[in-house]
Amino acid sequence: MNFFFVSVLNGVVYGCFLLLTSLGLSLVFGLGRVVNFAHGALYALGGYALIVGMHGAGAGYWPALILAPLLVVPVAILIERVAIFPIRHRPEIYTLLVTFGISFMIVGAIEYAFGTGTTLLPPPAPFVTTVDIFGNQYPVYRLLAAVVSLFVSAGVFAVILFTPVGLRIRAVTDDPGMAEALGVNTKWLLTLVFGCAAGLAAFAGALGAPIFAVHPEMGTNILLDSFLAVILGGLGNLAGSVIGAFVVALAKSIGGGYVTDWSIAVLFLVVAIALIFRPTGVFGRGRVA
Amino acid sequence: MRLLQSALFGLFALSLCLFANGPAVAQDAVKIGVLTIRSGPAKPIGDDILAGIETATQMYGPVLGSPVELVIEESLFNPQQAVTKATKLVQQNQVSGILGTSTIETLALLSVADRLGVPIITSNSGSAAITRERCNRWVFRTNAEDLMSALSLQELVRLTPELQGAKWFTLGHDYPWSRLVAESVKGVENLEYVGDTFAPLDTTDWAPFIAQARAAGATAVIMPVTLGTPLLQFIQQANEFGLTNEAMLVSPIGLPDWLVAKLGETSTHVVSAGSWAAWRYEESDSTTRDFNEAFFEMHGRVAGMQALQSASAALMLYNAITKAGSAEPEAVVGALETIEVNTPVGPLMFQPDGRQALVPLFLGPYEALDTPRYGASFGQRATAFPASKSLPKTAAEYGCNLG
Numbered sequence: 001m002n003f004f005f006v007s008v009l010n011g012v013v014y015g016c017f018l019l020l021t022s023l024g025l026s027l028v029f030g031l032g033r034v035v036n037f038a039h040g041a042l043y044a045l046g047g048y049a050l051i052v053g054m055h056g057a058g059a060g061y062w063p064a065l066i067l068a069p070l071l072v073v074p075v076a077i078l079i080e081r082v083a084i085f086p087i088r089h090r091p092e093i094y095t096l097l098v099t100f101g102i103s104f105m106i107v108g109a110i111e112y113a114f115g116t117g118t119t120l121l122p123p124p125a126p127f128v129t130t131v132d133i134f135g136n137q138y139p140v141y142r143l144l145a146a147v148v149s150l151f152v153s154a155g156v157f158a159v160i161l162f163t164p165v166g167l168r169i170r171a172v173t174d175d176p177g178m179a180e181a182l183g184v185n186t187k188w189l190l191t192l193v194f195g196c197a198a199g200l201a202a203f204a205g206a207l208g209a210p211i212f213a214v215h216p217e218m219g220t221n222i223l224l225d226s227f228l229a230v231i232l233g234g235l236g237n238l239a240g241s242v243i244g245a246f247v248v249a250l251a252k253s254i255g256g257g258y259v260t261d262w263s264i265a266v267l268f269l270v271v272a273i274a275l276i277f278r279p280t281g282v283f284g285r286g287r288v289a
Numbered sequence: 290m291r292l293l294q295s296a297l298f299g300l301f302a303l304s305l306c307l308f309a310n311g312p313a314v315a316q317d318a319v320k321i322g323v324l325t326i327r328s329g330p331a332k333p334i335g336d337d338i339l340a341g342i343e344t345a346t347q348m349y350g351p352v353l354g355s356p357v358e359l360v361i362e363e364s365l366f367n368p369q370q371a372v373t374k375a376t377k378l379v380q381q382n383q384v385s386g387i388l389g390t391s392t393i394e395t396l397a398l399l400s401v402a403d404r405l406g407v408p409i410i411t412s413n414s415g416s417a418a419i420t421r422e423r424c425n426r427w428v429f430r431t432n433a434e435d436l437m438s439a440l441s442l443q444e445l446v447r448l449t450p451e452l453q454g455a456k457w458f459t460l461g462h463d464y465p466w467s468r469l470v471a472e473s474v475k476g477v478e479n480l481e482y483v484g485d486t487f488a489p490l491d492t493t494d495w496a497p498f499i500a501q502a503r504a505a506g507a508t509a510v511i512m513p514v515t516l517g518t519p520l521l522q523f524i525q526q527a528n529e530f531g532l533t534n535e536a537m538l539v540s541p542i543g544l545p546d547w548l549v550a551k552l553g554e555t556s557t558h559v560v561s562a563g564s565w566a567a568w569r570y571e572e573s574d575s576t577t578r579d580f581n582e583a584f585f586e587m588h589g590r591v592a593g594m595q596a597l598q599s600a601s602a603a604l605m606l607y608n609a610i611t612k613a614g615s616a617e618p619e620a621v622v623g624a625l626e627t628i629e630v631n632t633p634v635g636p637l638m639f640q641p642d643g644r645q646a647l648v649p650l651f652l653g654p655y656e657a658l659d660t661p662r663y664g665a666s667f668g669q670r671a672t673a674f675p676a677s678k679s680l681p682k683t684a685a686e687y688g689c690n691l692g
Contacts, residue, residue, distance in 0.1 A: 002504070003500060003501075003504040006500045006503075006504075007497060007500060010494075010496040010497055010500065013496075014494055014496070111328070115332075116328065116329060116330060116332040116333070117332075117333055117547075117551075118330075118517075118518040118521050118522075118551065119551075120521065120525055120551050120552070123529075130529075130530065130531045136503075137530065137531040138530070139529045139530055139531075141529070142496075142529075211494075211526070211529070212493050212494065212522060213518065213521060213522050213525060215330060215518050216330075217329075217330055217518075218493070220491070221491055221493050222493075252494075252497070253496070253497050254497075256488070256492075256497030256498060257497045257500060257501060260463075260486050260487060260488065260497075260498070260501075261463065261487065263489065264489050
């Protein structure tokens with residue numbers, strides 16, 4: 001029972017973290033039908049932006065954590081305007097291939113600038129410890145990262161649900177043609193959302209740096225898990241992404257704990273079953289791309 | 290006018306001499322191929338391998354009176370690429386030997402070694418089969434293989450009282466080597482084995498697996514995890530969860546020193562059950578010390594496990610060419626079978642009628658150094674475990690038949 005509790009706790013913590021990256025992916029797809037394969041690379045860029053902030057600018061961990069997404073957002077906006085904007089109205093496969101190429105370019109640029117090595121960053125001083133949770137020693141920083149992720153994710157939902165920009169995003173996601181006819185500037189809206197989604201990924205990369213370490217390929221796994229979460233929740237469906245993120249994280253954690261040899265198979269089985277019976281996601285409101 | 294003509298003629302003659310002399314030097318050079326990892330997450334391992342060979346080359350000096358030219362090729366840690374580049378090195382660059390390969394490349398080259406027809410000396414390949422049932426007359430190995438490491442683990446347990454009474458758990462990656470390590474731990478007499486788990490190769494979050502080790506009550510965790518970023522992540526997370534307060538972490542083949550530097554204080558929770566090399570062996574071997582000093586002077590950092598090993602492989606090759614009196618491959622292979630050379634991992638020779646070097650393994654914990662040396666603040670306290678104990682049988686008894 002105790003082991004099961006720890007497995008669930010691990011899953012919930014990873015789920016909170018995965019939520020940050022999944023929301024960005026889902027937003028971008030929902031708004032612009034962009035299958036952003038560069039999302040993992042932007043996540044990695046966030047980790048390196050944290051290093052630049054801490055070691056380059058001499059900032060402490062918390063200021064550098066805020067700075068990291070701010071450094072990545074302009075890069076993402078540039079990518080969107082130069083590489084995605086011109087092919088925005090073409091089929092999804094175009095943006096998929098372009099962003100796939102861009103991810104390689106970003107990772108290559110990181111390797112060129114920072115080398116291929118791994119950088120370990122300790123958690124900020126007061127959080128380098130464990131806390132006893134029902135007899136289990138658990139790292140405080142992981143719990144903190146989970147709470148911060150939840151707050152930021154809640155903030156994203158608040159923006160989408162309660163602000164004029166959020167209203168426009170929802171309108172374009174539901175019916176881009178109608179929204180454009182009603183005067184919504186869809187072009188700049190996608191640029192803005194692409195930048196913010198990259199900011200979320202970068203924030204996640206920086207927040208996860210003391211847990212998973214920083215290296216050029218760090219975005220590969222998180223990209224895969226995020227896509228699984230988004231597919232499970234329904235492409236473009238934000239509420240579905242929440243469910244998807246936690247299902248993926250719990251399947252990985254509990255599967256890894258109990259059926260280690262089959263954990264990956266279990267994860268993909270869950271997604272396959274979901275796709276067979278709910279191809280448009282858990283709420284049935286996603287898109288079949 | 291005549292003076293001008295003479296001067297022009299002189300310049301022309303001089304330039305002819307210079308151009309004629311240039312290619313002659315290049316033709317005379319002894320070319321050695323270095324096929325290793327030059328990109329990706331495992332690049333630091335390739336960096337150490339290359340740096341070790343470069344240092345050994347500089348220390349050894351000219352071979353047969355000719356300078357050594359290293360022809361470096363990227364293996365991408367990929368078998369197909371390794372075969373392509375090795376073929377290029379032999380056919381196009383006409384190298385006299387190939388150094389620098391790791392397990393994946395070496396296993397791939399075994400099937401084409403007869404066609405390549407040059408000695409290949411690997412210094413970073415664990416798979417026992419390379420010098421046992423799949424041994425090939427062209428392929429030599431200077432590092433200890435996996436089954437030798439299994440015996441050194443038994444020795445570590447014998448030497449360390451805390452490990453004798455420990456509850457052992459294997460936490461590694463899901464591939465054959467990890468299971469081999471797990472089996473070797475289970476094979477140690479009077480040892481309490483409480484379980485194992487093998488994580489997918491792309492694991493970045495080790496929390497579920499650390500939880501398993503804890504649930505099993507492990508007090509000694511042997512960690513056959515891929516060297517590089519994954520091992521770094523695992524040790525960091527084991528420390529983050531406080532597992533290092535409850536259990537000793539045992540590395541089956543030691544930690545690369547660039548990884549020890551990144552881990553810092555955390556590395557002191559790790560004990561090596563059989564490193565392929567250890568720079569602190571210099572405390573009992575002057576050859577190691579000379580190499581360490583030359584390496585530091587050339588590269589500005591401590592010589593890591595892979596560097597010490599690759600340098601040893603290079604020295605074996607250069608000495609064999611010198612003994613053979615030519616770089617002719619058959620003669621060099623013949624010389625490799627008989628030479629004994631002082632290397633940074635101790636005096637080396639290859640197993641009679643075999644291709645495995647009789648090389649020691651190095652057991653012991655990682656610890657903070659009283660005084661930083663070669664830029665390192667942490668290092669392994671190394672006790673040599675001789676090949677006579679880790680490789681007690683003949684090559685034929687291990688399945689190597691070169692006949």
